[in-house]
Amino acid sequence: MNDVIIIGGGPAGYTAALYSSRAQLDTLVIEKMFSGGQMATADVMENYPGFEEPIGGSDLALRMEKQARKFGTVVLNDEVLELDLDSHIKKVKTKNNTFESKTIILCMGASPKMLGLPNEEKLRGSGVSYCAVCDGAFFRGKTVAVVGGGDTAAEDALYLARFCPKIYIIHRRDAMRATKLLQNELCCNKKIEFLWDSVVEEIEGKFGVEGLKIKNVKTGKLNSISVDGLFVAIGLNPNTSLVKNKVELNKDGYVITDDRMRTNIPGVFAAGDLREKYLRQIITAAADGASAAYTAEQYINENMKYFK
Structure with missing residues (x-):
């Protein structure tokens, strides 16, 4: 015993x-x-x-x-x-x-929490990831998006910037919750673009992630972006x-x-x-x-x- x-x-x-x-x-x-x-x-x-x-x-x-x-x-x-x-x-x-x-x-x-979108589980491992460190290198030279506003989302975006020429950060609010140090690093990185007040409505792609439909929570306006990967960091x-x-x-x-x-x-x-x-x-x-x-x-x- x-x-x-x-x-x-x-x-x-x-x-x-x-x-x-x-x-x-x-x-x-x-x-x-x-x-x-x-x-x-x-x-x-x-x-x-x-x-x-x-x-x-x-x-x-x-x-x-x-x-x-x-x-x-x-x-x-x-x-x-x-x-x-x-x-x-x-x-x-x-x-x-x-x-x-x-x-x-x-x-x-x-x-990690999931977004709960219809195509999410199907494309998990085929463009949808919950671990930038685990999967980031697979997206070398590709455009990706990170969902979230905390330290993990910020760290993921900065890590992905090593491999990817373009990273979108999608956050439902108009400011990050991440520490000021991380926020400063994000703002100084020209590869990173913020999509504020926004949520992912749909993950597009049949066999892999091809794009995202994004909804502005304040205006209700829908927009589409082309990405090869989606990294979820929402808690x-x-x-x-x-x-x-x-x-x-x-x-x-x-x-x-x-x-x-x-x-x-x-x-x-x-x-x-x-x-x-x-x-x-x-x-x-x-x-x-x-x-x-x-x-x-x-x-x-x-x-x-x-x-x-």
């Missing part, structure tokens, strides 16, 4: 693993895909403390994993299918095994389907915790982007992970009688 099972190998998960392993707790991280989660899709990060020079998200993810492993964390690539959280000893069922643990830390993160949906109807969620599906990362179920904690909170950044996910691990250790010490 494990002391701690952490579901998800992003910055929250690996920080929790580091803290719990260093506390001499038997720690297992289960990650169904690759280390880093959303962090691994960031090409360059300049705001993570301790790195004077920019660092890539995948590089930082691998460093976090390596550090956690150094202190004894076991990492398993598998998909969690079901959780039994009703007793003191929790059960985690994966595709290949069933594990028991004294505590669970939920770190499944969040996934996140929490990956909480695994714990729906088990752990208390807010109206948007995020896990509700207190400031010690405790959910409504004793012995179950949550950290990172899937948690209800104000700011979702790598550093806040890491902070959540540290708090969750520390609280999990306290919980184990206080409930030893149930684990004998």
Whole structure:
């Protein structure tokens, strides 16, 4: 039986693993895909403390994993299918095994939101993308559009400017929400054109993206632009389907915790982007992970009688 099972190998998960392993707790991280989660899709990060020079998200993810492993964390690539959280000893069922643990830390993160347009899913991977770092190089020399107004949209546009001669930024408001530093970089880049007060009404193309129909939300006027790719950066949906109807969620599906990362179920904690909170950044996910691990250790010490 494990002391701690952490579901998800992003910055929250690996920080929790580091803290719990260093506390001499038997720690297992289960990650169904690759280390880093959303962090691994960031090409360059300049705001993570301790790195004077920019660092890539995948590089930082691998460093976090390596550090956690150094202190004894076991990492398993598998998909969690079901959780039994009703007793003191929790059960985690994966595709290949069933594990028991004294505590669970939920770190499944969040996934990009979709626009919800009829042709969107059909053209996903054929011109529609949710990760500029993953797919940007495929659009070298082509015209693309980015939908969104936050930091991710700004970073995506700047990254795509390395490959593409023309990038449209489509935003439903008349100003970006991105940080001033990013906004300044966008405005200085002659490859980038803003389409303010606008939304995508239709993605045109049968076998690949050929163009977009754009609607001005203030005037109602429709316009068409020719693009070869569409990058969607409009926010996140929490990956909480695994714990729906088990752990208390807010109206948007995020896990509700207190400031010690405790959910409504004793012995179950949550950290990172899937948690209800104000700011979702790598550093806040890491902070959540540290708090969750520390609280999990306290919980184990206080409930030893149930684990004998």
